[in-house]
Amino acid sequence: MSFGEHVIQLNDAREMPLLGLGVYKATEDAELKQAIGDAVSFGYHLIDTASFYKNEEGIGKALKTLSIPREDLFITTKIWNTAQRIGDIEDSFHRSLERLGLDYVDLYLIHWPVPGCFCDTWRAMEKLQAQGKIKSIGVSNFSIQDLETLMASTDIIPAVNQVEFHPLFNHPQLLAYCKEHHIAVQAYAPLARGAYLNSPLMIEIGKRHEKTPAQIGLRWLLQQGISVIPKSVHKDRIEENSQLFDFTLTEEEMAAITAMDIQQRVAGIPEDMIPYITK
Numbered sequence: 001m002s003f004g005e006h007v008i009q010l011n012d013a014r015e016m017p018l019l020g021l022g023v024y025k026a027t028e029d030a031e032l033k034q035a036i037g038d039a040v041s042f043g044y045h046l047i048d049t050a051s052f053y054k055n056e057e058g059i060g061k062a063l064k065t066l067s068i069p070r071e072d073l074f075i076t077t078k079i080w081n082t083a084q085r086i087g088d089i090e091d092s093f094h095r096s097l098e099r100l101g102l103d104y105v106d107l108y109l110i111h112w113p114v115p116g117c118f119c120d121t122w123r124a125m126e127k128l129q130a131q132g133k134i135k136s137i138g139v140s141n142f143s144i145q146d147l148e149t150l151m152a153s154t155d156i157i158p159a160v161n162q163v164e165f166h167p168l169f170n171h172p173q174l175l176a177y178c179k180e181h182h183i184a185v186q187a188y189a190p191l192a193r194g195a196y197l198n199s200p201l202m203i204e205i206g207k208r209h210e211k212t213p214a215q216i217g218l219r220w221l222l223q224q225g226i227s228v229i230p231k232s233v234h235k236d237r238i239e240e241n242s243q244l245f246d247f248t249l250t251e252e253e254m255a256a257i258t259a260m261d262i263q264q265r266v267a268g269i270p271e272d273m274i275p276y277i278t279k
Contacts, residue, residue: 002072003045006245008227010159011182012136016107017074018222019242020046022188022231027055033062035233040068042242048162048188048229050078050111051096060101075102078111078140079125081272085117089124097133108134109162112273113146119153126156136160140188141277144177151181162186165226167196167217170261175224186227190218193266201256209247212240219244220257 007015021039026032032055036047045068049059056077063073077100083092093108108125110118118139125137138160139150151157161178165171165187178185191214196202202213209216214230214237221228222244230241249257269277 003074004043008184008225010136010184011157012159014106014136014159016136016160016184016186016227017044017046018227019044019244020048020074020076020186020227020229021238022048022229023055023059023233024050024053024188024231026231026233027053027058029058029061031233032058033065034235035238036062037065038235038238039242040066042239044238044242045072046074046076046227046229048076049100050080050109051083051092052078052080052111056096056099060099064101070102074106075100076107076109077105078109079121081112081114081270084110084114084121087120089121090128093125093128093133104133104135106135107138107160108136109138109140109160110142112141112270113139113143113150113276114273115276118146119150122150122154122156126154129156138162138183141273144174147177147181147183157181158183160184160186160227162188162229164189164265164267165221166190166192166266167202167220167257167260168192168262168264169266170258170263172258175226179225184227185225186229187221188229189267190221190228190230192217192264195264195266196260199260201260205249205253205257208253209249211243211247215240215244216249216257219247219249220254223249223254
C-alpha cells in the first residue's frame with residue numbers, strides 16, 4: 001500500500017489520502033474514465049463515490065483501465081437511506097462491490113444518519129469489515145449527537161466522518177469532537193460549489209501565494225487535518241486541486257478564512273432527512 005506522504009492516520013491503524021477525487025453527478029462512463037485517469041496521473045489515490053450517485057459501475061470500468069496497483073488505490077462508497085430503512089445492508093453492499101468490480105472497498109460509509117436505523121446499519125457493517133470486505137468503516141453527515149448515539153451502542157469508533165465543510169460552512173465544535181475521539185474528518189463540497197471563489201479575501205491570499213482561491217480554500221482545510229475530496233471532471237481543475245502541498249497559510253490567513261463562516265450549505269439534504277438535520 002502506497003498513498004504517498006500526504007495521508008491521514010485512521011483510528012484503525014490504516015492510512016487515508018488527504019486528497020481525493022469526488023465524482024458526484026458524473027455518470028457518463030467516458031467522462032469517469034477520463035477524470036479518474038487524469039486524477040491518478042496527478043497523484044490522486046482516493047476515489048469517493050456512493051450507491052446514490054449511480055456511477056459505481058462506470059467507476060468500476062474506469063478502475064480496470066488503470067495501471068496503478070489496486071493496493072495503491074483507496075476506494076470509498078456509501079450505503080443509502082432506503083437500504084438502511086429496509087435493513088438491506090449486506091445485499092446493498094455486495095451490489096456496490098459488484099458494480100465496482102472489486103474484492104473489497106477501502107472505506108464504507110453510512111451516507112446519512114437515518115434515525116432508528118443507523119446503529120443497526122453499523123452493526124451489519126462491522127460484520128462485513130470482519131469478513132475483510134471493507135477495510136475501514138465510517139459515517140457521513142453525522143452530528144456530535146449522532147456520533148454519541150452510535151458510539152454508545154458499539155465498541156468500534158467510526159474511522160471517518162465525511163461532512164460538508166468549507167470556509168462558508170465551518171464546524172469547529174464537530175472538528176474538535178472528532179479529533180478528541182480520533183475520528184478523521186473528510187470534507188465534501190470543499191469548494192462550496194464555487195460560492196467563495198470570487199471572495200476578495202480569497203483572491204488576495206491567493207495572490208500572496210501565487211495560488212487560486214480554490215487552492216487556498218482546500219489548503220485551509222488540509223492545515224486543519226481535514227481530508228478533501230473536490231469534485232471535478234475537468235483535467236485542468238483536477239490538476240489545480242492537486243497542487244496543495246507546496247505552500248503554507250499563515251495563522252493570520254487561516255483565522256481570516258475561518259471568519260468567513262456564515263453557515264451556508266451548498267449541498268442538498270435528502271427530503272427524508274430534512275426534519276433531522278438542523279444545520
